Amino acid sequence: MGLDKAKSETDSFKKKSKVIYDNYLLKKNIPYGLGVRETFDHFHNPKFSEADTQGFFIFIHGGYWQGEVKDSYAFVGEKLLEQNIDLILIEYDLTKENTVDGKTIPRVGMTALVNEVGRALDAVQKYLQTNAASEKPVYLAGHSAGGHLAAVWKDHPVVNKAVFPISGLFDLAPIAPTKKIGTALQLNANEIINLSPVNNIHTANAASLPLYLYYGGNEQPELKEQSQHYSARLQDCHHKVSMKEIPGVNHFEILNALFADPDSDLLRRIAK
Template sequence: MPVMDLDDWPGRELTDEELDAAYNVRAKAGEELFARHMARYRELSDAAVDRLPGHPGIVYDEPSGERLDVWGAPEGGGARPVFVFLHGGYWRALSRSDSAFMARPLHENGVATVVPDYTLAPGATLEEIVRQVRASIAWVHRHGRRYGLDPDRVVVGGSSAGGHLTAMTMLDGWQAPGLPDDAVKAAMPFSGLFDIRPLTRVYVNEWLGLDVPRAAALSPELAPSGRRCPAVVAVAEHDGGGFLEQSRRFARHWGGTAELMIVPDRDHFDVVLDLADPDSAPFRALLGLVRGIE
């Protein structure tokens, strides 16, 4: 296998200003629209979990003390397939309380939702954040049944930074002893980042503090993976240029088990909110992944 040139990444010829434009989706949206989107995350999440059966605030990772919420699991026995949603916010913002907007329609379709928090940067390195979200998947496998979750039917998804974290759970080699190689049966990253080397040259690195070798090691597109779980790689029609390019490239990289879904009339922030709408194409695609698990 040839030695990888870590500095040879798509877009490296762009200026810092051009890279910033490709990845600064908050600036592209504008502060007013961005604030409206963030308010909708919390409003839709609050409405989704109101009087929904659940188990909020469970510590899933003892070293960090981070917690997760379980929503929509059956109360009378049995175990449901589970969608684990990893929130975005460029690894430094948002929380599980902003990120349960899909819980009610999934519950109505027989699927439980798990929403973990993770320590936000710069309070944790990106390596530690990845470790934590993988620990949340391990928690579902080890403890999920007592909360009505079926560990043999786990689908992981997330938006933006959560899309990157989703892809990091899709890889081989991280599973702890006792965890199956196919702990994640299917995945749906939204507007994800799969080669994060470009971020070493944009404002995001103010809180990530990455160099190129660390960024390469944390880039799921560069990681070897023998097993390729089914995936829908979703991105908004009006997303940032960097996110559109990366989603297209990762879908090609993942191969025949991946479908690229470019969602029309959506931007970086509202595309994932389609998961709150059971009639939307992204929601139907998610259900298809869940129901396709053998």
């Protein structure tokens, strides 16, 4: 799709997300660790009582594990917040050194990054329990690299309703040797196997949640095949899984298609 178009898309995300921060932010940068990026944000619609919240939608942003910030993705919560479903955005460290507010954030390895997101979900679980919200529906979603992280942690006990991996990356084997993405990841052979959700699917049981996979019709073949392969493996292990191609959208436009259209498959499933 080209870097210019990708930048244009992500710039539009930032503008739309600022509106959500200005109108719905309840608590920002709640820490789950000691690192600068080890935080999450909680959004709530002030039209509703906090005690009457109808659920929580946890979202993990993408960026090929090497870039992006949670602050650019609050826009995914607009329609959900209108339905009195709170949004939680998770931040995490990256496999490339970054500078944030003039401070250097060192890179972390992929294993550390994955474990960090697990700690974030642990902290969200404790946070909800502390705020007497642990019995409410909790959904987990992620886009691109965030789709990978959502799939890795699909069985985390804080999630009790459904998991939504969007344009996710579920098999690291074809990604590891690539120059633009794989070089920075520095994956070893064990990580390629152990951190690929497609390799780590247990047989479904009574506690297994439904998974709803989405990818764009205009995405690269490899990205489509990642979801198709993962969906097939989930079905082999008797998981409840739905996979949909969203026609006419690319890797970024799919977020608008799923979260701006109140009649989208994702929003309709949550509304039910």
